[in-house]
Amino acid sequence: MKFKFDWFLWGMVVAVALAWLIPGPGAHGGWLHPELLNKAGVAVIFFLSGVSLSFAAMKAGALRWPVHVVVQTTTFLIFPLVGVALLWLTDRWISPELNVGFFFLCALPSTVSSSVAMTAAARGNVPVAVFNATLSSLIGVIVTPLWISWRLHTEGGGVDLGKVILDLMLWLVLPLVLGQLARPWLAEWAKRNKKFIHVVDRGTILLIIYTSFCDSIARGVWSGQGLSVVAIAVVGSLILFFVVLWIVEAIAKMAGFNVEDRIATVFCGSKKTIASGVPMAQLIFAADPRLGVILLPLMIYHPLQLVICGVLAGRWAKRPGV
Template sequence: MKFKFDWFMKGMLVAVALAFLWPAPGAQGGFLQPELLNKAGIALVFFLTGLGLPLAALKDGALRWKVHLLIQACTFLISPALGWLLLKTSGGWMSADLQTGFFYLCALPSTVSSSVALTIAARGNVPVAVFNATLSSLLGVVLTPFWMAWQLGSSGSSFAVGPVIIDLLLWLVMPLVLGQLSRPLLGAWAGRHKARLQIVDRLTILTLVYTSFADTVQQGVWSRHGPLILVETVVGSALLFIILLAFTRLLGRWLGLNTEDRIAAVFCGSKKTLASGVPMAHLIFGANPALGLILMPIMIYHPLQLAVGGVLAQRWAARSDQARADA
């Protein structure tokens, strides 16, 4: 499985470039009405997420508690701990908004589609990948806002918990539940039109990326930072990914997991979701003018995890095929 710079990642570059060239429509008060457009987009993304989540598949491989514990601990404990360590060591050279962005990256749940796809390609334990990717998405609805409330509160930033919880319930949890409840009625239809629904989902996320950066540009946030901030983001994202990947592999060996389970653990435990991360950021950070800067780490991390994951999947699949041929 080779890494492809697909239309979605090209679209992210176009959305960011458009925000810098023509920010007015997507900024606060623009004619796109981002205050309403963003909420509607978030609801649509999580409705489609709920519609596509195969909760029935949680039964498969549910008893393999060691690998489940490893993956969820890497996602929601070890990763935030790495984010906290980065905050403690970067205070002198990294802006506060970028620090928040890195911690937000570390607090995000795993992906669903790419984790499962890479596990399939690498000949890993697919039921374990489906179970943990789905469980991670559900846990992230609660744990990601919890970690951000803790981080922002400990840094002295104001964080209105009540309004954020109401927004999360209204625009995230309710559409997610409605999407899941619609599966008996719309599940077969969604399966037949999966490719088209994914295009709608990705276009909605690109719209949210545009409005995020448009407001950041309009508020003059980027004028206060030089090009060095992009280098910091790339280096920080790569460092976090490498450490998290290494932790997951070492802990998998230490727990005595078999090869298939370790493959699933690596791909699920090291991934972070852009698809849920962008809309969730709009609810957690609201009208923060630095939202585009906060989203930079996950936007760098996303193609990085796909590129490295594709190389690893190809290598592990070749080893598996060779072992079977030798046997």
């Protein structure tokens, strides 16, 4: 299968490179004022998501509740527990900040756009994928910070859970709701301007990645890390992906799902969102100077899941009878 040029993936590389070269503007106290700019960016992302979100599509997939139970249990229970087990086994080789980054990845919601796109490409149950991916994003607002709070508490740290959830409600949920309320006036505009919305959404995420790495670099978090941290993040992401993929596929088969539902289950249950993950990290970890390292597993997992799931989608699309 052919792989198209993805400006967003290259944009992540450029954002990190710029942060290494020019960290001042995006660091805390820099002229970009990231403490305000990032929150405004999060609000824009989720307002546009609310405008674009069709509940009619969700309603179409809502009745397949056994699939929903498997996907949401995989996303918010099995995935984090697999992460805990793998991190326990590899603790001596992984730095504390990378450990937090891997667990944050495990606790995130599923993707929306790529899960649906991959399910459609593989001729799976698209309405089920739309419902689960969207439901996952909503559940993640509460469940992800709860998991992170538990994890940091067990490590002797912690987050102000009340403040984190309040920030998520104010900068993420409220804009999402306002976007939904604005749909009667903006739905057609959103339909006509999908490419523009996509560029704004991805561009804002790249800006947040840039400022996150700026702060880490300016505060010396990366000193002495070297390429080994990237290698560990790559290997760890690959192991994590294939372990979860095998588990979710086995559960879907044991549950007796038909092929179309199994495809939707595998894609929704094995994917993690960078579109919501980066803004959520910015709100959950706030001024933590380790944020650049914490985001590294997610930034590596994102392209890996796209490539591997793209290959799977192409293979499943060629099955007999479709």
